[in-house]
Amino acid sequence: MQKKNPLEWESYAQLSRIxxxxxxxxxRGNAAANIDISLFLDGEWHYWDMKTIEGGLxxxxxxxxxxxxxxxxxxxxxxxxxxGIDFDDLDNPRVVVENRYSKIADANEEKQIVESMKYLSAKGQFGFSEAMLILKDGRTRLIK
Structure with missing residues (x-):
């Protein structure tokens, strides 16, 4: 992964560093979809998808x-x-959004994440549980 997706790898490394x-x-090539990580937060493990943003909104x-x-x-x-995915533990979508490589200011990124979470939750069968934003300075912000 370090060679194939170095920015995504750096996102995982940053989460570990902090x-x-x-x-x-x-x-898994034949899976319906692949989720990137299981993350331990607030005393529980949950599945999260990692999205490293390089462009704009x-x-x-x-x-x-x-x-x-x-x-x-x-x-x-x-x-x-x-x-490694247990269907009984799938629950609702969660996403880590890496913003250190994007063209978007942290405040604008957070605003769009909130809007996307509301929009997608309203139109689909799931409600976004939460998102985590890796800020330009490498710190994280939890968005619920």
Whole structure:
């Protein structure tokens, strides 16, 4: 992964550097969708998708939709789950958004994440539980 997706790898490394426990999940080619990590937060493990944004707001909106659609595809009857994913623990979508490489200011990124979470939750079968934003300075902000 370090060679194939160095910016995404750096996002996982940053989470580790600031103290988050995480497990990277192996991708499975025939899975309905792949989720990136299991993250330990507030005393519980949950599945999270990692989105590293390099463009502007339209790239962020697209990545938020991609994240949301993964939960739908994995919840379909007969869906092939990736190795390490337990369907009973899938619950609602969660996303880590890496903003250090984007063209978007942190405040604008956070505003768009909130808008996307509301929009996607209202139109679909799931409600976004929360998002985590990796800010330009490397700190994180939890968005509920």
């Amino acid at each position: 103290g988050y426990k995480q497990r990277l999940l192996h991708e 339209s790239a962020l909106r697209k990545r938020m939709s991609e994240c949301y659609s993964k939960w739908g595809r994995l919840s379909e009857p007969g869906a092939t789950l990736p190795t």
